[in-house]
Amino acid sequence: MAANNPAGIDKEQAFGMAATEMEYRVELFNRLAQTCFNKCVDKRYKEAELNMGENSCIDRCVSKYWQVNGMIGQMLSAGGHPPM
Amino acid sequence: MDKNMLVGLDGLPEEDKARMSAMIDHLQLRDSLRMYNSLVERCFTDCVDNFTRKTLQKQEETCVARCAEKYLKHSMRVGLRFAELNSQAATQD
Numbered sequence: 001m002a003a004n005n006p007a008g009i010d011k012e013q014a015f016g017m018a019a020t021e022m023e024y025r026v027e028l029f030n031r032l033a034q035t036c037f038n039k040c041v042d043k044r045y046k047e048a049e050l051n052m053g054e055n056s057c058i059d060r061c062v063s064k065y066w067q068v069n070g071m072i073g074q075m076l077s078a079g080g081h082p083p084m
Numbered sequence: 085m086d087k088n089m090l091v092g093l094d095g096l097p098e099e100d101k102a103r104m105s106a107m108i109d110h111l112q113l114r115d116s117l118r119m120y121n122s123l124v125e126r127c128f129t130d131c132v133d134n135f136t137r138k139t140l141q142k143q144e145e146t147c148v149a150r151c152a153e154k155y156l157k158h159s160m161r162v163g164l165r166f167a168e169l170n171s172q173a174a175t176q177d
Contacts, residue, residue: 011100015103015104015107018104018107019107022107022108022111023111026111026115029162029163029166030115030118030119030122032162032166033159033162034122036158037155037158040158041154041158043130045130045131045147045150045151045154046150047150047154048150048153048154048157049154049157050154050157050158050161054158055161058158058161058162058165059161059165062162062165062166063165063169066169
């Protein structure tokens with residue numbers, strides 16, 4: 001680490017962290033989309049549009065998934081990470 | 085994910101912004117290819133069960149078309165909600 005950097009983080013580390021964060025967000029989005037599709041959309045594909053019920057379900061599913069994501073995030077950061 | 089993320093990086097030197105921009109481009113490309121693969125797998129799994137012929141039957145084609153369109157619309161909707169929740173979370177900090 002650079003001795004003259006008060007934050008203790010060098011640029012390469014910052015880029016690495018930014019990349020990891022972005023990858024995490026993409027992964028979160030993909031899993032969220034897949035999960036809520038599986039939970040909310042009728043697989044018989046009677047039409048190409050999402051109906052009102054599916055739309056509401058999707059909105060609520062995303063909201064709940066987000067809440068769960070927050071809960072787990074808090075639990076993991078509060079309790080610390082147990083050694084595996 | 086889009087370049088709106090870069091708005092928060094105004095203070096950075098040009099080369100750093102360019103590097104972040106390149107990273108986002110790379111992630112977007114990779115994500116698009118993954119979406120392509122997973123959509124094909126999903127619609128195939130949901131729509132195609134019959135292997136008495138080697139070409140798709142009409143109802144299988146229709147099913148696949150609807151499946152793909154539906155998933156893409158769904159994905160857009162999720163994207164909107166995701167962005168809303170992301171910006172809420174940001175303002176709460």
